[in-house]
Amino acid sequence: MATTTLPEFLRVRRERLHPVSTERRRTPGLRREEVAARAGVSVTWYTWLEQGRGGVPSDDVLERLARALELDDTNREMLFLLAHARPPPRRHTPPAEVTPTLQRVLDNLHVPAFVKTPTFQIVAWNRAAVAVIGDYTAIPERDRNMLRRVFHPEAAKFLPHGDDMRRTCLAAFRVDIARAGASEEAAALVDELMEASADFRQLWAEYELYxxxxxxxxxxxxxxxxxxxxxSVFSVDDSDGLSMFVFSPADDASARGVEQLLRELGE
Known part of the structure; x- marks a missing residue:
């Protein structure tokens, strides 16, 4: 099967739109000049795009084309992938809420798992996570944050290899917030930890990315x-930046330990 191209994508999406006018048309969908007018580009240039000779559109033009063609989020992403071989910039919207379906997925896992935002705020978890990591409902919502936990002065009590955890968490955090786009929440968290933790300041200056x-x-x-x-971390589809963190026991002793903690939780 041939690979979809940008000209083909534009043409197909244009032809699927329903014109407002009731006049009889020889071809389906909108005319090229109608899409060009909607997007605020010249008819000639848009025609070249559909012919594969219009050059590479800017992000701004792609966003205007996405609106002109009435693309949903999936098709908007495809438009950017075809034009730039990368996803579109994230829109600055709050992370999606945890749906009942996503919570059921968590609840059906028998190993610790939780859902986090791009700023590492923990927004959902399962019973195994409560048994092994702790009950997040027992702490203020503000403190349900992975970075705040691993850079807390008392983290060494439960993290025997905290240096590695802090380093890798911060490196992944930098990638996640870059993908999500700048936000006041991320900036405030960085400012807070820069002031409170010498370890954070040192690692932040090293600028590692994983x-x-x-x-x-x-x-x-x-x-x-x-x-x-x-x-392992899995992106949650159809959400704005949520991901699921899953802790799988690496050996039999750890699996038995999780089972013991779950039994104790139920007592």
């Missing part, structure tokens, strides 16, 4: 000892 990837994390719990997890 994606989350699959990493090993070690947590220490009373009566259980050290638990080793493989952590």
């Amino acid at each position: 994606t989350h990837g699959v990493r090993y994390r070690r947590l220490v719990r009373p009566n259980v000892g050290e638990l080793v997890f493989e952590t």
